[in-house]
Amino acid sequence: MQTLLSDQALRRRVASWFRHEPVSFFVVTTPGLESFTSNEISQWIPDAAIHQEKGGLTVTGPLAMMIPLNERLLTASRVLLRIDECIAQSYPEFFQKVKRIHWEVYLGKSGRFTTDITAKKSRLHHTGNIEKSLRDGIGSYYSQWLPSDDSQPVLPAVFLRLMEDRCTFSLDTSGELLYQRGYRLASGLAPIRETLAVSMLMEAGATRFPAIVDPFCGTGTFLLEARRLLVPVPASRWRSFPFTGFPFYHEPTHRHHRSLPAEKPAIFPVLAGSDRQPEAIRKAKDNDRLQGLEPVIEWSQTDCHDLKNKWGPDGLLIMNPPWGMRVASTGGSVDDWLAIFRERFAGWEVRMVLPADFPVPAGLTIRFRSVSGGRPVMVAGGRLTT
Incomplete structure (x- = not known):
């Protein structure tokens, strides 16, 4: 019955x-x-x-x-x-x-x-x-x-x-994949996935640097993720989760967790991104406003060949530089860009994502390997010296 x-x-x-x-x-x-x-x-x-x-x-x-x-x-x-x-x-x-x-x-x-x-x-x-x-x-x-x-x-x-x-x-318990943050709605050509971007920042120890700069910022993934590292706000600020409808969901526990104070650094690093494409910068600013956190990110439409170091002798350059078919439209190569960065950002740390079969640039080492867009990639990095 x-x-x-x-x-x-x-x-x-x-x-x-x-x-x-x-x-x-x-x-x-x-x-x-x-x-x-x-x-x-x-x-x-x-x-x-x-x-x-x-x-x-x-x-x-x-x-x-x-x-x-x-x-x-x-x-x-x-x-x-x-x-x-x-x-x-x-x-x-x-x-x-x-x-x-x-x-x-x-x-x-x-x-x-x-x-x-x-x-x-x-x-x-x-x-x-x-x-x-x-x-x-x-x-x-x-x-x-x-x-x-x-x-x-x-x-x-x-x-x-x-x-x-x-x-x-x-x-x-997650619903949409967790890298779908809810604040990077505008994307560009060959965007890097948020989970890989933030892993690169973690591996580099990004929060210890006085400046974090992305010279190929696209729609801003690296810098938005750097700010999440600096200001650990719960993800439900921007997105929802299906577990709130489960029989075992306990709303008071969830409310308490969301109310926990975020630990912020005593001094925030400068966050700056540049890209040669005006549309990319426009989208980056849109994503920035949607994320709605501090500190302010400096955005500029600047070709990497024209990028000057105005941030001092120490910092982190982090990037997803054009490679493969994207290189033809940029008028440069990884070696060309590194030569410029070594001259202008000597003493800085650098991290870049490259195809797994790409020759490791001189002076850099492989920090870890992963997958991006279904393709094996490596993260290369080291200290820039002249």
Whole structure:
């Protein structure tokens, strides 16, 4: 006989299910950025247990760490709450194991959801059939209750990964990828992804420099991310998260986290960006206004050949210089630009992202490797000397 799953009954089930903390999250990162994400997690959640893997990290701790993982991490792409794991080698077996999961504590009263499914090296490999069995199993589990008209503004997403017959069920807590900050709506040609940009800033120790300058600033990614490092404002200032609609979401905890005072440096570095394209500078200023933080960023329409050092003997030059097909339209090369920068910015540190197979510029070393736009890249850097 079907019964009604009331709000009170659901709260009791959630409290009972999650009283046996800790829980596990998988924090998805771009390959090569795992160590930066691990450092961030340790900063914001000192007691979390972290296991680093290729493409991400498993983080174990209290359920409440879902909030800082999403609100504070600048190098992560997505945060998945682990639901369950099982081995399934046939659809009937998979169906029965799906039915055993307590889905109401994750999906709420309605049981409605979206899916993201991949399968590799498994007997169950057709994602359409896998999704049907998943929905049939969850529907069968929910058949013990009367249908609910509970409305959800954003449906939760169940991520299912099958690898060598092992099924891993997760709940997406992030929604849009975390590098979609909400304040860089205007983009330009070949923009660098925010997570790679901020990792480069972290690797360079950007906050210790009196000036951070990007001579190929485009629409401003490096400098906007540098300001987020200086002023660690929660991400929900600019974007929303689906976890606010989950049955286990605790609004007072979230409100308390957002109210934590931001630690700001005693002295802010100068932030300056230039680009030869007026449209890029216009877009950078639009993104700057949308971000709405201090300190002020200096923007100028200046060709890198004409850029003069007005900031002193110490600082950080950070850039995503044109390479490949983009070089033809700029009238220069990486070696040409470095020769100019060595003369005008001697003593400064430099970081630049280049294709993985690009010759390492003289005097620089590879700091780390990653991926940008689906292409392997390296980050080269060092101190500029004449």
